[in-house]
Amino acid sequence: MADECFRRPGLAAVYDRLGPDRRGLDPCLRTAEETGARHVLDIGCGTGVFALLPAGGGIEVAGVDPARAPLDVARGKPGGERVRWIHGDATTLPPLTVDLATITGNAAQEITGPEDWQRTLQGIRAALRPGGRLVFEPRIPARHVWEEWNREATYGVTEIAGAGAVESWGDLLDVSGPLVTSRWTYVFAADGQTLTSDSTLRFRERQEDEAALAAQADVLEDVRDAPDRPGREFVFVARRPETARRGAPPTPRHMEADRTILATKSGATSAGESAWKRSSCSCPVPPSGVRWRRAVPN
Template sequence: MTVDECYGHPRLASVYDPLDPDRPDLDAYLELARERGARRALDIGCGTGVFALLLAGLGIEVVGVDPAAASIEVARAKPGGEAVRWICGQADELPPLDADLATMTANVAQAIADPDAWRRTLRGARQALRPGGLLVFETRDPAARGWEEWTRERTHRVTQVPGVGPVERWTELVAVEEPLVTFRQTYVFADGQVLTSDSTLRFRSRAEVERDLAEGGFALEEVRGAPDRPGRELVFLARRP
């Protein structure tokens, strides 16, 4: 799987968290882990480890997997990073983990745009879960057409990053070929370096996701809205029978 520069470039990975420090989207996942009494968890597409470390803070045994080596290095170096087993790779390469919970937060599910890679990821998640274990992930509802807001005017920010200085960034739409949407993020550092990262997301319909889950051997338990983005996200809870 190709790794986007925003996750794979060492300089961009190092500022990923300070550029997006507010993560209320993770609260619902944490609450679900508490509700289900999860003891072992797999965080697929763990990136810089924000959610995996939150899970570990609850006393959960966590494996975080991601193909971006630069992001994994950031995660491993964080306080408490030794409490998580970090793996640079793909979900379908994992051994059975007997996990109670597997998650794909934020853009992870949509970033797996290739249908074959998506099927392999679902297969890997199923193999990592114990019977009865739960897979939880979110995807933007394509009916909301959220990509129409991805313009420089709407997304332009300048963030003061400790030890780095001001970082200017914005997002611009590159192409819409539904269900695929491609966009470019531009980063300008105080020393004049300009870096860009192109990403493609797949906007799957609810029907498509439900079909993929069934074909992947999951039993759909529930489809929820994301509490922090009502009407814009679909959150799928699927159980390994």
């Protein structure tokens, strides 16, 4: 489920200004460059901050998010027409074939149920071409970053054009095993309106994510340190094997006819979406047989 700050249009509209630090996007951009990715899927794309970066460089990008409000914000940004915006999650994707899938901003932790996480990884694997990669960056549980989620440590005032001064702070609500719930409060000085957004994240141990990837027959290539927050985040880089391993979960076929039927029935919603469909049909076709959003700052 998308966090409240993304379900509410008023908060989605100012989210980028309230969380301007985007250094955490570097690992995904780095992997896109290292692998020469030409088709990218951004899962939990929110307001499109990451999706618009590779799209601006001529890469075909699709961004998917379970909340409509941030997608509306993303569409209205400069260059928004270059991205195919999809309302949904990794378990409900239309036929896609991509070189790289990304889950930025700790959004992977917003998928709190183990079975939901497995279904998310399965959906991602189906969209990746053989040899395609997945990058996601969860926080390291041992750092207990939630102990810093209090008003004293997180309070700030941000001036936002059209909205005036906005006070914001975070509070820790509950820690139940790997599940950590927090509440963020936003006070708009212009009209005195106060909005809150609750978020529950699952802090998975490294071994748990490694096992989840292995269950999908994905190859874990690397677990890197976050360059902007060393020692605070894992950066997982996994790869779908070039050939199916015996006993690996089946992957649906992405047939040209299926894409033609889908495009005929639904139609292209924008020039950007039409271009994506034309381009994705020419991608390598795999052989026959991702509830999230706002991550509280570190």
